[in-house]
Amino acid sequence: MTVYLIRRLMQSALVVLAMTVILFLGVYAIGDPVEILISPEADQMERERAIAALGLDRPLWEQYVAFLGNALRGDLGRSFVFNEPALKLILQKMPATLELALAATVFAIVLGLPLGLIAGLKPEALYSRVIMAGSILGFSLPTFWVGLMLIMVFAVQLGWLPSTGRGPTAEFLGVQWSFLTADGLRYLIMPALNLSLFKISLVIRLTRAGVRETVLMDYVKFARAKGLSQNRVIFVHVLKNILIPVVTVTALEFGSTIAFSVVTESVFAWPGMGKLIIDSIYVLDRPVIVAYLMIIVFMFIVLNFTVDVLYSVLDPRVRLQDQKA
Amino acid sequence: MTGQPTIEVRNLRTHFFTKAGVVKAVDDVSFSVAKGRILGLVGESGSGKSVTGFSIMGLVDPPGRVVGGEILFQGRDLARLPEEEMRRIRGARIAMIFQDPMMTLNPVLRIDTQMIETVLAHERVSEAEARRRARAALVQVGIPSPDERLRAYPHQFSGGMRQRVAIAIALLHRPELIIADEPTTALDVTIQGQILFEVQKLCRESGTSLIWITHDLSVIAGLADEICVMYAGRIVEKGTVDEVLDHPLHPYTRGLIGSVPSRNVRGRPLAQIPGMTPSLLNLPPGCAFRARCPRASEACLVEPGITTPLPGREVRCFHPHLETVPA
Numbered sequence: 242m243t244v245y246l247i248r249r250l251m252q253s254a255l256v257v258l259a260m261t262v263i264l265f266l267g268v269y270a271i272g273d274p275v276e277i278l279i280s281p282e283a284d285q286m287e288r289e290r291a292i293a294a295l296g297l298d299r300p301l302w303e304q305y306v307a308f309l310g311n312a313l314r315g316d317l318g319r320s321f322v323f324n325e326p327a328l329k330l331i332l333q334k335m336p337a338t339l340e341l342a343l344a345a346t347v348f349a350i351v352l353g354l355p356l357g358l359i360a361g362l363k364p365e366a367l368y369s370r371v372i373m374a375g376s377i378l379g380f381s382l383p384t385f386w387v388g389l390m391l392i393m394v395f396a397v398q399l400g401w402l403p404s405t406g407r408g409p410t411a412e413f414l415g416v417q418w419s420f421l422t423a424d425g426l427r428y429l430i431m432p433a434l435n436l437s438l439f440k441i442s443l444v445i446r447l448t449r450a451g452v453r454e455t456v457l458m459d460y461v462k463f464a465r466a467k468g469l470s471q472n473r474v475i476f477v478h479v480l481k482n483i484l485i486p487v488v489t490v491t492a493l494e495f496g497s498t499i500a501f502s503v504v505t506e507s508v509f510a511w512p513g514m515g516k517l518i519i520d521s522i523y524v525l526d527r528p529v530i531v532a533y534l535m536i537i538v539f540m541f542i543v544l545n546f547t548v549d550v551l552y553s554v555l556d557p558r559v560r561l562q563d564q565k566a
Numbered sequence: 567m568t569g570q571p572t573i574e575v576r577n578l579r580t581h582f583f584t585k586a587g588v589v590k591a592v593d594d595v596s597f598s599v600a601k602g603r604i605l606g607l608v609g610e611s612g613s614g615k616s617v618t619g620f621s622i623m624g625l626v627d628p629p630g631r632v633v634g635g636e637i638l639f640q641g642r643d644l645a646r647l648p649e650e651e652m653r654r655i656r657g658a659r660i661a662m663i664f665q666d667p668m669m670t671l672n673p674v675l676r677i678d679t680q681m682i683e684t685v686l687a688h689e690r691v692s693e694a695e696a697r698r699r700a701r702a703a704l705v706q707v708g709i710p711s712p713d714e715r716l717r718a719y720p721h722q723f724s725g726g727m728r729q730r731v732a733i734a735i736a737l738l739h740r741p742e743l744i745i746a747d748e749p750t751t752a753l754d755v756t757i758q759g760q761i762l763f764e765v766q767k768l769c770r771e772s773g774t775s776l777i778w779i780t781h782d783l784s785v786i787a788g789l790a791d792e793i794c795v796m797y798a799g800r801i802v803e804k805g806t807v808d809e810v811l812d813h814p815l816h817p818y819t820r821g822l823i824g825s826v827p828s829r830n831v832r833g834r835p836l837a838q839i840p841g842m843t844p845s846l847l848n849l850p851p852g853c854a855f856r857a858r859c860p861r862a863s864e865a866c867l868v869e870p871g872i873t874t875p876l877p878g879r880e881v882r883c884f885h886p887h888l889e890t891v892p893a
Contacts, residue, residue, distance in 0.1 A: 463662075469684070558721045
């Protein structure tokens with residue numbers, strides 16, 4: 242197990258290193274921030290001074306080495322625009338996004354798992370067909386449009402829920418959270434639901450496919466032949482086998498939920514990282530873009546790692562392979 | 567010797583209502599098993615022998631359904647029992663062992679979980695007591711270091727060991743009847759022999775009746791008391807194991823026995839029954855075996871009934887091989 246963990250950590254480090262190269266080159270290629278940051282009236286002297294101050298006059302590889310050296314010390318550069326450490330800027334916005342993504346994941350499991358189970362156990366029933374048709378809509382409707390429709394119905398016409406912002410927050414573990422106040426919770430519901438729509442559909446389809454496959458297995462029939470109740474068969478024998486793919490995908494999707502919360506945050510004016518990255522891309526604030534993407538990469542690696550560990554908890558067959566490795 | 571039968575199946579019909587038509591998987595099957603006796607249910611794949619077993623257990627999955635007949639288990643008709651009462655019988659009074667031991671145990675649950683839940687499904691005992699019984703059952707089927715084995719997962723067992731665990735689970739409530747659906751087919755010959763020996767011993771000791779479903783006549787020869795040969799959803803021949811195997815009356819039984827490779831002479835082409843098992847979908851009227859039968863005649867266009875040409879022998883054929891039976 243220890244050998245396995247060490248090997249995984251080394252692999253992860255290599256992935257991060259490779260990503261820094263790709264990111265740096267990619268961001269370098271998309272445009273020159275100087276054009277945006279320095280006023281057009283500035284003369285040549287001023288321009289060159291500004292470029293030197295930002296370190297943009299040096300060759301690319303030197304910039305990269307400097308960036309890497311700083312990154313190892315936890316410094317991902319200073320924002321050109323705010324003149325503050327990029328990492329600090331992003332971390333300030335992170336709790337809001339994390340809260341949104343967590344709420345969306347909770348929605349996905351709480352709604353997706355039971356609906357998928359129903360659709361899988363009675364695939365021919367009318368309500369199962371309705372669930373499946375709904376999941377296709379959840380997959381294919383664009384997030385921004387659904388968000389706007391939600392606002393139109395629940396905020397404008399019915400007036401039940403607030404349409405923008407985060408509302409009042411309460412402090413817990415030194416961070417501000419919306420879900421701790423009743424009013425904040427009202428602000429959270431709509432964006433979280435909007436963000437989770439795709440995930441709910443995904444969990445429904447995964448669960449349904451898993452159920453339909455698992456109920457045909459001999460061990461399910463054997464469990465019934467042992468005289469177990471229907472509930473025990475479904476919620477222990479079937480569900481525990483289905484949880485493996487569902488947990489994997491939900492956990493991996495958590496990364497993309499955070500990464501793609503950009504759209505939802507924009508529609509609902511949710512003050513999270515997604516909003517920050519969009520603003521930074523507009524003004525080509527390179528350090529913030531790079532820092533944001535690095536954090537996302539880091540998050541994916543951590544999630545993958547967590548999923549592997551979780552897997553071994555859920556599936557005893559994986560545990561044995563770990564010991565051998 | 568006989569007395570009250572443990573189970574008596576009368577005119578059982580189990581049909582599958584598929585989009586392509588009705589599949590009569592089990593069509594008018596009758597047999598009974600006395601206390602402590604072993605019945606061998608023999609036939610090719612698709613002859614309906616497994617569906618017969620699942621019908622008794624009340625585990626026929628849709629689109630299949632028991633459409634007729636009675637399954638009398640100690641005077642009660644299982645075919646008409648409400649699901650909850652049937653559940654109480656399943657695993658406690660009638661147990662089943664499946665064909666593939668690699669697939670019958672849930673891969674993500676420990677052995678103790680799978681055994682204890684079986685005890686608790688039928689009896690209100692403490693978990694410690696359930697665990698004690700599970701351990702005792704493992705000892706009974708000859709599994710070494712049972713305490714360690716209880717905490718293991720199925721993938722840590724070999725195929726033979728898994729089948730022993732499945733048998734141990736079947737024995738937990740000392741059922742009156744065990745239905746074994748080809749439980750040794752997937753195992754090595756040596757393991758197969760051990761398991762057969764254990765099962766035979768257990769039945770003799772506890773008076774458990776056994777229905778042993780198989781396509782392997784050599785297994786049946788050493789194990790069963792009586793034998794039912796199934797073909798295309800019907801029983802075509804029934805009798806004691808020695809009589810049927812030594813003097814088969816039905817041409818199909820004869821072909822089946824002739825197909826056992828060890829009975830053929832080395833170097834000669836192996837004997838076989840020509841043709842294939844007919845599709846059970848829209849089976850034409852008449853004897854289902856007539857297309858493959860060397861003795862078929864005009865008469866076989868009509869469905870043959872069950873006749874008793876000799877005492878204790880039943881056969882569903884117009885032209886039984888009576889000439890081979892010594893007077």
